[in-house]
Amino acid sequence: MNVADREWVRFTRAERYARFTVFLCVGVLLAWSFRTVQVIPEFLMDAPHQVSDLFQRMWPVDFGFYYEGVHASLVETLHIATLGTLLTLVLALPVGVMAARNVCRAPALNWLATFILVSSRSVNSLVWAMLFVAMFGPGTLAGVITIAVRSIGFVGKLFGEALEEAHSGPVEAMRAAGAPWVSIFLKAYWPQVSPAFWSIALFRWDINVRESSVIGLVGAGGIGVALDTALNLFQWTRVSLVLVCIFAVVVLAEVLVTQIRKRII
Secondary structure, eight states, X not given: OOGGGOOOOSSOHHHHHHHHHHHHHHHHHHHHHHHHXXXXXXXXXXXXXXXXXXXXXXXXXXXXXXXXXXXXXXXXXXXXXXXHHHHHHHHHHHHHHHHOTTTOOOHHHXXXXXXXXXXXXXXXXXXXXXXXXXXXXXXXXXXXXXHHHHHHHHHHHHHHHHHHTSOSHHHHHHHHTTXXXXXXXXXXXXXXXXXXXXXXXXXXXXXXXXXXXXXXXXXXXXXXXXXXXXXXXXOHHHHHHHXXXXXXXXXXXXXXXXXXHHHHO
């Protein structure tokens, strides 16, 4: 058979069958998902008109309501995010150390730390907020604890991974010299991971500013309470004001964190 008579194909027959099977499964799952969520075609077709009508009711923005009903809640949101992040650092630091297998060589503590990190990340912030509102009542305290507990998994996991990636040379040198564990951690591990730790802390504070704006919807304090009140009273111009304030604070926090991280890293 001449080379010119050969037919070159990109995939073999087995690969084509495998691709077809994958696409078929994806299609079946999508169809099943649409039936499960019960998408109503009439509502879907009417959605653009409803969105347009909503934006018309939200305009113009009621900026005059800022000092009366938004400013205090906005400041409270920043306090919740900051205090929650500080509490997270206190709680996540030992958990991250226990999770790092090269620093903590006790398997039981490693599994305990992993359980804490996974538990913290597995539950959504709103669920934590509802739980702590039921325990401590609505307000700032529930919001701070929600932010702290939710953030432990994020900060502790990344800090533990940074410890595991630290160079072992300084650690082995100090161990050979007979240095105690605390000195090894402070002199060998911490100088290597401190930039990553503070970068993680700043990044998490940036995330917490966003999350503290939402948890108020279930009574955990902050600007979410003002948003929930405006929504319940159908005060759409005030709703737009709250959304504009949240957007402005998130953007400013992002810029601030970016500038600080540049100086740290």
